Amino acid sequence: MRIVVTGTKGQLAQSLLASATADISLIAVGRLSLDFERLQSIAPALAAADPDVIVNAAAYTAVDQAEAEEQRAFRINATAAGAVAAAAKKLGVPVIHLSTDYVFDGNAAAPYRESDATSPLNAYGRSKLAGESNVANAHADHVILRTSWVYSPFGQNFVKTMLRLGETRNTINVVADQHGAPTSAQDLARVIVAIAKRLCETPDDTVLRGIFHVTGSGEASWAQFAQAIFDDATAHGRNRVNVVPITAAEYPTAAPRPKNSRLNCDKLAQAYDLRLPDWRASTRACVTQLLDGASGQ
Numbered sequence: 001m002r003i004v005v006t007g008t009k010g011q012l013a014q015s016l017l018a019s020a021t022a023d024i025s026l027i028a029v030g031r032l033s034l035d036f037e038r039l040q041s042i043a044p045a046l047a048a049a050d051p052d053v054i055v056n057a058a059a060y061t062a063v064d065q066a067e068a069e070e071q072r073a074f075r076i077n078a079t080a081a082g083a084v085a086a087a088a089k090k091l092g093v094p095v096i097h098l099s100t101d102y103v104f105d106g107n108a109a110a111p112y113r114e115s116d117a118t119s120p121l122n123a124y125g126r127s128k129l130a131g132e133s134n135v136a137n138a139h140a141d142h143v144i145l146r147t148s149w150v151y152s153p154f155g156q157n158f159v160k161t162m163l164r165l166g167e168t169r170n171t172i173n174v175v176a177d178q179h180g181a182p183t184s185a186q187d188l189a190r191v192i193v194a195i196a197k198r199l200c201e202t203p204d205d206t207v208l209r210g211i212f213h214v215t216g217s218g219e220a221s222w223a224q225f226a227q228a229i230f231d232d233a234t235a236h237g238r239n240r241v242n243v244v245p246i247t248a249a250e251y252p253t254a255a256p257r258p259k260n261s262r263l264n265c266d267k268l269a270q271a272y273d274l275r276l277p278d279w280r281a282s283t284r285a286c287v288t289q290l291l292d293g294a295s296g297q
Helices: 011-017 039-048 070-091 123-138 158-166 185-201 222-234 266-272 279-295
Strands: 002-006 025-029 053-056 095-100 142-147 171-175 210-213 242-246
Touching: 002 011, 002 185, 011 025, 011 185, 039 070, 053 070, 053 185, 070 095, 070 123, 095 123, 095 185, 123 142, 142 185, 158 171, 158 222, 158 279, 171 222, 185 266, 185 279, 210 266, 222 242, 222 279
Parallel strands: 002 025, 002 053, 053 095, 095 142, 142 210, 171 242
Antiparallel strands: none
């Protein structure tokens, strides 16, 4: 099976490439041949890669910058996403598209289900919601995966930022009134490969198509997430760092964030029998990978 991934440098793309096996080829198509700001490049680049499944992992992810670059965010996250799905339809292959918890406003008391009303708070969320619509309208053979708080040993993310800050600080202020589920891109990659297999095996099963939520199991605030990272780092010989919980109002950002980013993942479990591991275990594994790699162990 050939899984073609849009983008080469993102956390998910790199995690997917690392999950290739003898019977599963992962091919990343990057900006040299596929440029989301040159729509005419998308279909030829994907056709040349000869996919069995396309995973649209490329995106505009600068959440705060999107407030000033909303048109560009929409061009990449919405218009280009629709073009990827249209190309998949022309090739007769399924498309798996990545979306976000930011399509919700965070005012619900419970974890969000796929059927709950969307209402993005920021430009990034609006662009991703438009991308969902464009993908669904362009190609019926689609899976849209909403996830949250993604981290990995690759690229820039919260885990790597905390470890870097912890090298020079004993105390760090972290927002404690926003809750969600930290999600390992490596765990997510394994789920995507499993979904891709099922889509190819059962091309007519409508239960396997549509929108699904997929996050690490459990939940946390950003402050709890940070404290777990520092606790794991301490076990690897790093100095202890204390997390001081603060409110989002005390750490203003250009783009407002939802207070409740928790996603109910029961639909994915029922359709695919898939759940991601507990976020604490996956965070510990990521910290170990980063720190053991840094020390040459």
